[in-house]
Amino acid sequence: MILDSILDILTGVFLLLGGFLSVAAGVGLIRFPDAIARLHATTKPQILGLAFILLAIALQERQVSTILLLIFLLIFQMITAPVSAHMIARAGYRGGIIAPRSLLVDELEQAIDAAPEFDDTERASE
Amino acid sequence: MSDWVFLAVGVMLLIAGLLALYRIIRGPSILDRMIASDMLLTTIICALGAEMVYNGHTRSLPAMLVLASTAFLGSVVVARYVSRRTNS
Amino acid sequence: MSPQDNQSTSVAASTTPTASESASARKVSRTEVRGRVWKQLPLLLGLVVLWGVLWGQFSWLNILTGFLVAIAVTRVLYLPPADISGRLNLWYSLVFIAHFIADVTVASFTVAFQALNPRPIPTSSVIAVQLRTRSDFVMTLDAIAMSLVPGSIVVEVDRERAILYFHTFDTTTAAAVEAMRAKVLVVEARIVRAIGSKDDLARIYETEATR
Numbered sequence: 001m002i003l004d005s006i007l008d009i010l011t012g013v014f015l016l017l018g019g020f021l022s023v024a025a026g027v028g029l030i031r032f033p034d035a036i037a038r039l040h041a042t043t044k045p046q047i048l049g050l051a052f053i054l055l056a057i058a059l060q061e062r063q064v065s066t067i068l069l070l071i072f073l074l075i076f077q078m079i080t081a082p083v084s085a086h087m088i089a090r091a092g093y094r095g096g097i098i099a100p101r102s103l104l105v106d107e108l109e110q111a112i113d114a115a116p117e118f119d120d121t122e123r124a125s126e
Numbered sequence: 127m128s129d130w131v132f133l134a135v136g137v138m139l140l141i142a143g144l145l146a147l148y149r150i151i152r153g154p155s156i157l158d159r160m161i162a163s164d165m166l167l168t169t170i171i172c173a174l175g176a177e178m179v180y181n182g183h184t185r186s187l188p189a190m191l192v193l194a195s196t197a198f199l200g201s202v203v204v205a206r207y208v209s210r211r212t213n214s
Numbered sequence: 215m216s217p218q219d220n221q222s223t224s225v226a227a228s229t230t231p232t233a234s235e236s237a238s239a240r241k242v243s244r245t246e247v248r249g250r251v252w253k254q255l256p257l258l259l260g261l262v263v264l265w266g267v268l269w270g271q272f273s274w275l276n277i278l279t280g281f282l283v284a285i286a287v288t289r290v291l292y293l294p295p296a297d298i299s300g301r302l303n304l305w306y307s308l309v310f311i312a313h314f315i316a317d318v319t320v321a322s323f324t325v326a327f328q329a330l331n332p333r334p335i336p337t338s339s340v341i342a343v344q345l346r347t348r349s350d351f352v353m354t355l356d357a358i359a360m361s362l363v364p365g366s367i368v369v370e371v372d373r374e375r376a377i378l379y380f381h382t383f384d385t386t387t388a389a390a391v392e393a394m395r396a397k398v399l400v401v402e403a404r405i406v407r408a409i410g411s412k413d414d415l416a417r418i419y420e421t422e423a424t425r
Contacts, residue, residue: 011179012128012131015131015132015135015176015179016131016134016135016138018135018172018176019134019135019137019138019139019142019172019176020138020326021322021323021326022138022139022142022168022169022172023138023141023142023145024325024326024327024329024330025142025165025326025329026141026142026143026144026145026146026165026169027145027329027330028325028326028328028329029145029146029149029161029162029165030145030148030149031329031335032329032335033335035155035157035158035161036338036367036381037335037338037383038149038158038161038162039161039367040325040364040365040367040381040383041325041329042146042161042162042164042165043161043164043165044318044321044322044325044361044362044363044364045322045323045325045326045329045364046165046168046169046172047168047318047322047362048318048319048322049168049172049322050168050171050172050175050194053172053175053176053179054175056175056176056179057175057178057179057184060179060182061184065267065270065271066184066187068263068267069187069191069267069268070187072191072264072267073187073190073191073194074194076191076194076195077168077194077195077197078358078362079358080194080195080197080198081198081361081362082357082358082361082362082368083198083202084164084197084198084201084202084205085361085367085368086357086361086367086368086369087201087202087205087206088157088160088161088201088204088205089367089368089369089381090205090209090369090370091157091205091206091208091209092157093340093369093370093381094209095155095157095208095209188268191268
Protein backbone atom coordinates (compact mmCIF):
# COMPACT_ATOMS: atom_id res chain seq x y z
CA MET A 1 0.00 0.00 0.00
CA ILE A 2 1.40 3.38 -1.06
CA LEU A 3 -0.61 5.28 1.58
CA ASP A 4 0.62 3.07 4.40
CA SER A 5 4.26 3.49 3.46
CA ILE A 6 3.86 7.29 3.19
CA LEU A 7 2.25 7.35 6.63
CA ASP A 8 5.06 5.15 7.99
CA ILE A 9 7.69 7.55 6.64
CA LEU A 10 5.84 10.52 8.12
CA THR A 11 5.61 8.69 11.46
CA GLY A 12 9.36 8.12 11.43
CA VAL A 13 10.04 11.78 10.58
CA PHE A 14 7.76 13.01 13.39
CA LEU A 15 9.37 10.63 15.90
CA LEU A 16 12.85 11.82 14.90
CA LEU A 17 11.81 15.48 15.18
CA GLY A 18 10.37 14.81 18.64
CA GLY A 19 13.60 13.13 19.73
CA PHE A 20 15.70 15.95 18.26
CA LEU A 21 13.73 18.61 20.16
CA SER A 22 14.11 16.60 23.38
CA VAL A 23 17.88 16.42 22.94
CA ALA A 24 18.07 20.15 22.14
CA ALA A 25 16.10 20.89 25.30
CA GLY A 26 18.54 18.74 27.28
CA VAL A 27 21.57 20.53 25.80
CA GLY A 28 19.98 23.87 26.61
CA LEU A 29 19.35 22.65 30.15
CA ILE A 30 23.08 22.05 30.53
CA ARG A 31 24.43 25.09 28.67
CA PHE A 32 22.19 28.01 29.64
CA PRO A 33 23.47 30.27 32.43
CA ASP A 34 20.55 30.75 34.84
CA ALA A 35 17.35 29.02 35.91
CA ILE A 36 14.96 31.05 33.76
CA ALA A 37 17.02 30.65 30.60
CA ARG A 38 16.96 26.90 31.29
CA LEU A 39 13.19 27.17 31.66
CA HIS A 40 13.07 28.69 28.15
CA ALA A 41 15.19 25.87 26.82
CA THR A 42 13.26 22.96 28.30
CA THR A 43 9.53 23.48 28.61
CA LYS A 44 8.60 24.83 25.21
CA PRO A 45 10.62 22.79 22.68
CA GLN A 46 9.59 19.80 24.78
CA ILE A 47 5.92 20.53 24.19
CA LEU A 48 6.45 20.67 20.44
CA GLY A 49 8.49 17.47 20.72
CA LEU A 50 5.63 15.80 22.58
CA ALA A 51 3.19 17.10 19.94
CA PHE A 52 5.30 15.48 17.19
CA ILE A 53 5.32 12.14 19.01
CA LEU A 54 1.55 12.35 19.57
CA LEU A 55 1.15 13.06 15.83
CA ALA A 56 3.18 9.92 15.13
CA ILE A 57 0.85 7.88 17.37
CA ALA A 58 -2.20 9.39 15.65
CA LEU A 59 -0.82 8.47 12.22
CA GLN A 60 -0.25 4.87 13.29
CA GLU A 61 -3.54 4.26 15.11
CA ARG A 62 -6.01 6.41 13.08
CA GLN A 63 -9.00 5.79 15.40
CA VAL A 64 -11.35 8.52 16.54
CA SER A 65 -11.22 7.56 20.22
CA THR A 66 -7.41 7.44 20.27
CA ILE A 67 -7.10 10.77 18.47
CA LEU A 68 -9.56 12.43 20.88
CA LEU A 69 -7.53 11.13 23.81
CA LEU A 70 -4.35 12.48 22.22
CA ILE A 71 -5.98 15.89 21.74
CA PHE A 72 -6.96 15.95 25.42
CA LEU A 73 -3.43 14.95 26.36
CA LEU A 74 -1.93 17.81 24.36
CA ILE A 75 -4.47 20.31 25.74
CA PHE A 76 -3.71 19.27 29.33
CA GLN A 77 -0.01 19.63 28.71
CA MET A 78 -0.50 23.03 27.05
CA ILE A 79 -2.62 24.34 29.92
CA THR A 80 -0.47 23.02 32.75
CA ALA A 81 3.03 23.71 31.39
CA PRO A 82 2.63 27.55 31.40
CA VAL A 83 1.29 27.39 34.97
CA SER A 84 4.36 25.61 36.29
CA ALA A 85 6.69 27.72 34.12
CA HIS A 86 5.09 30.91 35.46
CA MET A 87 5.28 29.75 39.08
CA ILE A 88 8.96 28.81 38.72
CA ALA A 89 9.79 32.07 36.90
CA ARG A 90 7.98 34.09 39.57
CA ALA A 91 9.75 32.31 42.42
CA GLY A 92 13.06 32.67 40.59
CA TYR A 93 12.62 36.39 40.01
CA ARG A 94 11.62 37.08 43.61
CA GLY A 95 14.30 34.86 45.03
CA GLY A 96 16.92 36.68 42.96
CA ILE A 97 17.88 33.53 41.09
CA ILE A 98 17.88 35.40 37.78
CA ALA A 99 21.21 37.19 37.61
CA PRO A 100 20.16 40.87 37.34
CA ARG A 101 23.30 41.74 35.40
CA SER A 102 22.31 39.32 32.63
CA LEU A 103 19.24 41.42 31.81
CA LEU A 104 19.24 44.11 29.12
CA VAL A 105 16.26 45.97 30.60
CA ASP A 106 14.25 45.16 33.70
CA GLU A 107 10.92 46.97 33.60
CA LEU A 108 9.46 44.98 36.47
CA GLU A 109 12.14 46.30 38.81
CA GLN A 110 11.39 49.83 37.60
CA ALA A 111 7.70 49.28 38.32
CA ILE A 112 8.46 47.93 41.80
CA ASP A 113 10.76 50.89 42.52
CA ALA A 114 8.11 53.32 41.29
CA ALA A 115 5.44 51.87 43.60
CA PRO A 116 7.07 51.05 46.96
CA GLU A 117 3.82 50.88 48.94
CA PHE A 118 2.34 48.40 46.46
CA ASP A 119 5.49 46.33 46.69
CA ASP A 120 5.36 46.26 50.50
CA THR A 121 1.77 45.04 50.74
CA GLU A 122 2.49 42.50 48.04
CA ARG A 123 5.46 41.06 49.94
CA ALA A 124 3.67 41.19 53.30
CA SER A 125 0.76 39.11 52.03
CA GLU A 126 2.96 36.20 51.06
CA MET B 127 9.35 1.04 9.10
CA SER B 128 12.93 0.21 9.71
CA ASP B 129 14.28 -0.34 13.18
CA TRP B 130 17.07 2.23 13.03
CA VAL B 131 14.52 5.04 13.27
CA PHE B 132 13.34 3.70 16.59
CA LEU B 133 16.91 3.09 17.68
CA ALA B 134 17.79 6.73 16.92
CA VAL B 135 14.69 8.01 18.71
CA GLY B 136 15.44 5.83 21.72
CA VAL B 137 19.06 7.01 21.89
CA MET B 138 17.98 10.66 21.60
CA LEU B 139 15.41 10.30 24.37
CA LEU B 140 18.01 8.49 26.48
CA ILE B 141 20.49 11.36 26.01
CA ALA B 142 17.79 13.90 26.90
CA GLY B 143 16.95 11.94 30.06
CA LEU B 144 20.61 11.66 31.07
CA LEU B 145 21.15 15.42 30.56
CA ALA B 146 18.11 16.14 32.73
CA LEU B 147 19.43 13.74 35.36
CA TYR B 148 22.80 15.52 35.31
CA ARG B 149 21.05 18.84 35.95
CA ILE B 150 18.99 17.30 38.77
CA ILE B 151 22.19 16.13 40.47
CA ARG B 152 24.29 19.22 39.76
CA GLY B 153 21.63 21.98 39.75
CA PRO B 154 22.76 24.87 41.94
CA SER B 155 19.26 25.79 43.10
CA ILE B 156 16.13 23.78 43.85
CA LEU B 157 14.38 25.52 40.92
CA ASP B 158 16.95 24.13 38.48
CA ARG B 159 16.24 20.69 39.86
CA MET B 160 12.48 21.17 39.44
CA ILE B 161 12.91 22.35 35.84
CA ALA B 162 15.09 19.34 35.12
CA SER B 163 12.67 16.89 36.76
CA ASP B 164 9.79 18.39 34.75
CA MET B 165 11.83 17.78 31.63
CA LEU B 166 12.64 14.21 32.71
CA LEU B 167 8.90 13.57 33.15
CA THR B 168 8.10 14.96 29.68
CA THR B 169 10.86 12.79 28.25
CA ILE B 170 9.25 9.77 29.93
CA ILE B 171 5.88 10.68 28.36
CA CYS B 172 7.62 10.93 24.96
CA ALA B 173 9.30 7.55 25.53
CA LEU B 174 5.96 5.91 26.42
CA GLY B 175 4.52 7.32 23.18
CA ALA B 176 7.44 6.13 21.06
CA GLU B 177 7.16 2.66 22.59
CA MET B 178 3.45 2.54 21.72
CA VAL B 179 4.25 3.35 18.09
CA TYR B 180 6.93 0.65 17.99
CA ASN B 181 4.77 -2.12 19.45
CA GLY B 182 1.54 -0.87 17.86
CA HIS B 183 -0.70 -0.75 20.93
CA THR B 184 -2.53 2.00 22.85
CA ARG B 185 -2.41 0.65 26.39
CA SER B 186 -0.09 3.36 27.77
CA LEU B 187 -2.38 6.22 26.76
CA PRO B 188 -4.14 6.58 30.16
CA ALA B 189 -0.77 6.67 31.92
CA MET B 190 0.41 9.39 29.52
CA LEU B 191 -2.79 11.36 30.13
CA VAL B 192 -2.43 11.21 33.91
CA LEU B 193 1.26 12.15 33.75
CA ALA B 194 0.58 15.09 31.42
CA SER B 195 -2.22 16.47 33.59
CA THR B 196 -0.53 16.10 36.99
CA ALA B 197 3.14 16.75 36.14
CA PHE B 198 2.88 20.47 36.90
CA LEU B 199 1.72 20.03 40.51
CA GLY B 200 5.19 19.19 41.82
CA SER B 201 6.87 22.31 40.44
CA VAL B 202 3.96 24.55 41.55
CA VAL B 203 4.30 23.26 45.12
CA VAL B 204 8.07 23.73 45.13
CA ALA B 205 7.80 27.21 43.59
CA ARG B 206 5.32 28.30 46.25
CA TYR B 207 7.55 26.90 48.94
CA VAL B 208 10.60 28.72 47.57
CA SER B 209 8.86 32.10 47.17
CA ARG B 210 7.37 31.86 50.67
CA ARG B 211 10.74 31.10 52.24
CA THR B 212 12.70 33.81 50.44
CA ASN B 213 10.12 36.48 51.34
CA SER B 214 9.80 35.88 55.05
CA MET C 215 -3.06 30.16 52.52
CA SER C 216 -3.71 33.56 54.06
CA PRO C 217 -6.88 35.45 53.02
CA GLN C 218 -4.84 38.22 51.46
CA ASP C 219 -3.55 35.71 48.95
CA ASN C 220 -6.66 36.39 46.89
CA GLN C 221 -5.19 39.76 46.00
CA SER C 222 -1.96 38.19 44.86
CA THR C 223 -1.29 38.97 41.25
CA SER C 224 -0.48 35.43 40.21
CA VAL C 225 -2.38 33.79 37.36
CA ALA C 226 -3.04 30.78 39.55
CA ALA C 227 -4.62 32.82 42.30
CA SER C 228 -6.92 34.79 39.99
CA THR C 229 -9.41 31.90 39.84
CA THR C 230 -9.88 31.72 43.60
CA PRO C 231 -13.50 32.59 44.53
CA THR C 232 -14.02 35.31 47.09
CA ALA C 233 -16.47 34.89 49.95
CA SER C 234 -18.83 37.59 48.66
CA GLU C 235 -19.12 35.96 45.25
CA SER C 236 -20.16 32.57 46.59
CA ALA C 237 -22.61 34.21 49.01
CA SER C 238 -24.30 36.26 46.30
CA ALA C 239 -24.53 33.14 44.15
CA ARG C 240 -27.39 31.91 46.35
CA LYS C 241 -29.94 34.57 45.40
CA VAL C 242 -30.05 35.22 41.68
CA SER C 243 -32.93 35.60 39.27
CA ARG C 244 -33.92 32.89 36.84
CA THR C 245 -32.50 34.65 33.77
CA GLU C 246 -29.14 34.95 35.50
CA VAL C 247 -29.18 31.24 36.28
CA ARG C 248 -29.98 30.52 32.65
CA GLY C 249 -27.11 32.76 31.56
CA ARG C 250 -24.74 30.98 33.91
CA VAL C 251 -25.80 27.54 32.69
CA TRP C 252 -25.23 28.75 29.14
CA LYS C 253 -21.71 29.89 30.09
CA GLN C 254 -20.97 26.63 31.87
CA LEU C 255 -22.17 24.54 28.94
CA PRO C 256 -18.82 24.40 27.07
CA LEU C 257 -17.13 23.19 30.27
CA LEU C 258 -19.85 20.57 30.88
CA LEU C 259 -19.68 19.32 27.28
CA GLY C 260 -15.89 19.14 27.51
CA LEU C 261 -16.11 17.07 30.69
CA VAL C 262 -18.67 14.71 29.10
CA VAL C 263 -16.46 14.20 26.05
CA LEU C 264 -13.47 13.55 28.34
CA TRP C 265 -15.54 10.99 30.29
CA GLY C 266 -16.53 9.23 27.10
CA VAL C 267 -12.96 9.26 25.81
CA LEU C 268 -11.66 7.79 29.04
CA TRP C 269 -14.21 4.97 28.80
CA GLY C 270 -13.29 4.48 25.16
CA GLN C 271 -16.88 4.58 23.84
CA PHE C 272 -19.90 6.87 23.51
CA SER C 273 -22.93 4.83 24.54
CA TRP C 274 -26.08 6.53 25.88
CA LEU C 275 -25.30 5.24 29.37
CA ASN C 276 -21.85 6.79 29.18
CA ILE C 277 -23.21 10.16 28.06
CA LEU C 278 -25.82 10.10 30.86
CA THR C 279 -23.36 9.18 33.62
CA GLY C 280 -20.90 11.64 32.11
CA PHE C 281 -23.43 14.46 32.50
CA LEU C 282 -24.18 13.42 36.09
CA VAL C 283 -20.47 13.28 36.97
CA ALA C 284 -19.80 16.59 35.20
CA ILE C 285 -22.61 18.34 37.10
CA ALA C 286 -21.44 16.81 40.39
CA VAL C 287 -17.83 17.88 39.73
CA THR C 288 -18.77 21.46 38.80
CA ARG C 289 -21.00 21.67 41.91
CA VAL C 290 -18.54 20.23 44.41
CA LEU C 291 -15.38 21.88 43.05
CA TYR C 292 -17.08 25.20 42.32
CA LEU C 293 -15.17 27.83 40.36
CA PRO C 294 -16.62 31.23 39.50
CA PRO C 295 -17.56 31.05 35.81
CA ALA C 296 -14.92 32.63 33.63
CA ASP C 297 -15.96 35.99 32.26
CA ILE C 298 -16.55 34.87 28.70
CA SER C 299 -17.97 37.52 26.38
CA GLY C 300 -20.15 34.98 24.56
CA ARG C 301 -18.96 36.17 21.18
CA LEU C 302 -17.12 33.66 19.01
CA ASN C 303 -15.81 34.43 15.56
CA LEU C 304 -15.00 31.08 14.03
CA TRP C 305 -12.84 32.44 11.22
CA TYR C 306 -10.64 34.54 13.52
CA SER C 307 -10.38 31.60 15.93
CA LEU C 308 -8.95 29.53 13.09
CA VAL C 309 -6.60 32.40 12.17
CA PHE C 310 -5.43 32.55 15.78
CA ILE C 311 -4.87 28.79 16.01
CA ALA C 312 -3.00 28.66 12.69
CA HIS C 313 -0.74 31.57 13.68
CA PHE C 314 -0.23 29.95 17.06
CA ILE C 315 0.89 26.63 15.60
CA ALA C 316 3.23 28.40 13.17
CA ASP C 317 4.70 30.54 15.98
CA VAL C 318 5.27 27.56 18.28
CA THR C 319 6.93 25.53 15.52
CA VAL C 320 9.25 28.28 14.28
CA ALA C 321 10.17 29.51 17.76
CA SER C 322 10.76 26.01 19.17
CA PHE C 323 13.28 25.25 16.47
CA THR C 324 14.90 28.67 16.95
CA VAL C 325 15.46 28.01 20.65
CA ALA C 326 16.58 24.44 19.91
CA PHE C 327 19.24 25.69 17.48
CA GLN C 328 20.31 28.39 19.94
CA ALA C 329 20.85 25.65 22.50
CA LEU C 330 22.96 23.59 20.08
CA ASN C 331 24.84 26.60 18.65
CA PRO C 332 28.27 26.97 20.32
CA ARG C 333 28.12 30.78 20.27
CA PRO C 334 27.60 32.60 23.60
CA ILE C 335 24.09 32.73 25.04
CA PRO C 336 22.17 35.92 24.06
CA THR C 337 21.06 38.45 26.67
CA SER C 338 17.59 38.34 28.21
CA SER C 339 15.34 41.10 29.53
CA VAL C 340 12.23 41.57 31.63
CA ILE C 341 9.64 43.70 29.83
CA ALA C 342 6.28 45.12 30.86
CA VAL C 343 3.44 45.01 28.33
CA GLN C 344 0.31 47.09 28.83
CA LEU C 345 -2.62 45.13 27.41
CA ARG C 346 -5.71 46.81 26.01
CA THR C 347 -8.27 44.22 27.08
CA ARG C 348 -10.29 44.40 30.31
CA SER C 349 -11.13 40.69 30.35
CA ASP C 350 -9.34 38.24 32.66
CA PHE C 351 -10.05 35.45 30.22
CA VAL C 352 -8.36 37.16 27.25
CA MET C 353 -5.45 38.12 29.50
CA THR C 354 -5.01 34.53 30.66
CA LEU C 355 -5.21 33.20 27.10
CA ASP C 356 -2.65 35.75 25.95
CA ALA C 357 -0.34 34.78 28.82
CA ILE C 358 -0.70 31.08 28.01
CA ALA C 359 -0.20 31.62 24.29
CA MET C 360 2.91 33.74 24.85
CA SER C 361 4.26 31.25 27.41
CA LEU C 362 3.96 28.42 24.91
CA VAL C 363 5.78 30.41 22.23
CA PRO C 364 9.42 29.87 23.17
CA GLY C 365 11.30 33.02 24.05
CA SER C 366 8.89 34.52 26.56
CA ILE C 367 7.69 33.50 30.03
CA VAL C 368 5.24 35.38 32.22
CA VAL C 369 7.09 36.45 35.38
CA GLU C 370 4.41 38.57 37.01
CA VAL C 371 0.85 39.68 36.28
CA ASP C 372 -0.71 42.97 37.32
CA ARG C 373 -4.37 42.04 37.06
CA GLU C 374 -5.77 45.43 38.09
CA ARG C 375 -3.91 47.41 35.45
CA ALA C 376 -3.76 44.58 32.88
CA ILE C 377 0.03 44.56 32.64
CA LEU C 378 1.93 41.38 31.87
CA TYR C 379 5.61 41.13 32.77
CA PHE C 380 7.56 38.81 30.50
CA HIS C 381 11.02 37.39 30.77
CA THR C 382 12.18 37.33 27.16
CA PHE C 383 15.02 35.28 25.81
CA ASP C 384 17.36 36.56 23.07
CA THR C 385 16.59 40.28 23.26
CA THR C 386 20.06 41.74 22.74
CA THR C 387 18.98 45.17 21.42
CA ALA C 388 16.29 47.72 22.24
CA ALA C 389 14.72 47.00 18.85
CA ALA C 390 14.34 43.33 19.78
CA VAL C 391 12.61 44.35 23.01
CA GLU C 392 10.14 46.50 21.07
CA ALA C 393 9.56 43.70 18.57
CA MET C 394 8.69 41.33 21.41
CA ARG C 395 6.30 43.89 22.91
CA ALA C 396 4.59 44.35 19.55
CA LYS C 397 4.34 40.56 19.23
CA VAL C 398 2.44 40.27 22.54
CA LEU C 399 -0.01 42.95 21.41
CA VAL C 400 -0.53 41.28 18.03
CA VAL C 401 -1.37 37.99 19.75
CA GLU C 402 -3.75 39.85 22.06
CA ALA C 403 -5.46 41.45 19.06
CA ARG C 404 -5.88 38.04 17.43
CA ILE C 405 -7.47 36.58 20.57
CA VAL C 406 -9.81 39.55 20.96
CA ARG C 407 -10.88 39.25 17.31
CA ALA C 408 -11.67 35.58 17.96
CA ILE C 409 -13.49 35.67 21.30
CA GLY C 410 -13.20 39.15 22.85
CA SER C 411 -16.10 41.40 23.84
CA LYS C 412 -17.28 44.34 21.69
CA ASP C 413 -15.64 46.86 24.05
CA ASP C 414 -12.27 45.17 23.78
CA LEU C 415 -12.64 44.99 20.02
CA ALA C 416 -13.37 48.72 19.82
CA ARG C 417 -10.32 49.46 21.97
CA ILE C 418 -8.11 47.35 19.71
CA TYR C 419 -9.37 49.14 16.59
CA GLU C 420 -8.84 52.51 18.27
CA THR C 421 -5.16 51.87 19.08
CA GLU C 422 -4.55 50.34 15.68
CA ALA C 423 -6.02 53.39 13.94
CA THR C 424 -3.78 55.81 15.84
CA ARG C 425 -0.65 53.83 15.14
